[in-house]
Amino acid sequence: MSQQQGSTASVSVIGLGPMGQAMVRAFLSAGTEVTVWNRTSAKVDAMVALGAKPANSVAEALGSNELIVVSLTHYDAMYQVLGQATDQLAGKVIANLSSDSPEKARVGGTWVRSHGAQFLSGGFMSAGDNIEHPASYIFYSGPREVFDAQADLLRPLSPQEYLGTDDGLAQVFYQALLVTFHPWILSYHQALALIERSGHDIDQFLPYAVRSAGAYPFFMEEYAKTAKEDGSGDLAALQMMDAGAQHIIEASEEVGADSTLSHAAQSLWRKAITETEATSNAVAMFDLMGGRKN
Numbered sequence: 165m166s167q168q169q170g171s172t173a174s175v176s177v178i179g180l181g182p183m184g185q186a187m188v189r190a191f192l193s194a195g196t197e198v199t200v201w202n203r204t205s206a207k208v209d210a211m212v213a214l215g216a217k218p219a220n221s222v223a224e225a226l227g228s229n230e231l232i233v234v235s236l237t238h239y240d241a242m243y244q245v246l247g248q249a250t251d252q253l254a255g256k257v258i259a260n261l262s263s264d265s266p267e268k269a270r271v272g273g274t275w276v277r278s279h280g281a282q283f284l285s286g287g288f289m290s291a292g293d294n295i296e297h298p299a300s301y302i303f304y305s306g307p308r309e310v311f312d313a314q315a316d317l318l319r320p321l322s323p324q325e326y327l328g329t330d331d332g333l334a335q336v337f338y339q340a341l342l343v344t345f346h347p348w349i350l351s352y353h354q355a356l357a358l359i360e361r362s363g364h365d366i367d368q369f370l371p372y373a374v375r376s377a378g379a380y381p382f383f384m385e386e387y388a389k390t391a392k393e394d395g396s397g398d399l400a401a402l403q404m405m406d407a408g409a410q411h412i413i414e415a416s417e418e419v420g421a422d423s424t425l426s427h428a429a430q431s432l433w434r435k436a437i438t439e440t441e442a443t444s445n446a447v448a449m450f451d452l453m454g455g456r457k458n
């Protein structure tokens with residue numbers, strides 16, 4: 165069980181960027197006592213003003229509670245921070261909710277355990293730092309019994325999705341979702357630039373953007389189906405997408421909106437067409453992306 169002081173649940177949060185601060189607020193709202201540490205102390209002061217307890221050192225943050233929630237830019241920062249007090253790690257539970265590659269999370273888990281602590285990896289699927297948004301949730305992976313023992317204490321952060329025992333698994337799912345989210349952010353800004361530079365009103369465009377996004381789940385299910393089917397691609401569809409990419413590029417460039425992303429998309433459609441023409445087997449985009457190699 166997680167450390168309790170009397171009947172009050174308590175945790176330490178290490179790392180007070182936008183996410184760490186949002187976590188501290190969520191814990192405090194749930195009545196959880198929170199001890200905080202951050203490299204830059206001004207961020208500690210802001211959390212203390214809300215009711216958190218300051219730790220003057222990493223060792224003090226580790227010593228204050230059994231469950232330590234880590235929210236840093238990447239796993240390298242975890243070594244730099246927890247490395248300051250490895251003698252305090254034994255008996256602790258490190259829940260690292262920072263983003264990084266699955267392999268970095270696995271190596272991180274091994275490092276934490278080598279110092280006598282337990283480890284959970286988390287991927288925070290939040291709407292930015294608005295972790296109270298109904299769409300926010302957290303992927304967890306690591307030993308099931310460690311997750312079960314800490315689930316109640318971690319619950320104020322966001323709904324939980326435990327994926328499995330592989331320390332890297334939370335990051336596999338988290339990064340796979342970010343694969344789609346990152347280009348979407350960029351392409352959406354390109355679309356807004358296209359609208360504005362065409363002399364039109366972003367507010368007029370917004371409802372249509374939201375409405376069209378309603379079709380994305382349909383495409384997600386369709387492409388998941390074809391990815392599993394081991395089917396071949398469709399040359400006519402690839403050529404249509406290549407032509408479509410050209411129209412997007414021209415629409416953007418006519419008004420001076422950046423088209424870098426659309427050129428990258430077109431180069432992938434063209435790669436599929438070239439490979440199709442070379443082998444006379446229509447290449448499926450899923451295969452071009454590296455699917456079905458195992």
Ligand SMILES: NC(=O)c1ccc[n+]([C@@H]2O[C@H](COP(=O)([O-])OP(=O)(O)OC[C@H]3O[C@@H](n4cnc5c(N)ncnc54)[C@H](OP(=O)(O)O)[C@@H]3O)[C@@H](O)[C@H]2O)c1
Pocket residue numbers: 179180181182183184202203204207235236237238240241244245261262263264288289290291292293
């Ligand atoms: N922000 C989001 O919308 C969001 C959403 C989901 C997941 N995430 C992920 O959640 C994690 C935290 O996000 P964030 O936005 O709060 O990140 P962030 O702005 O990058 O800051 C996180 C913290 O890392 C600390 N840090 C970085 N390098 C350090 C080092 N070498 N030594 C000591 N401390 C170091 C920073 O300390 P200082 O204050 O001293 O600089 C800061 O407290 C990231 O992995 C991010 O990818 C972010």
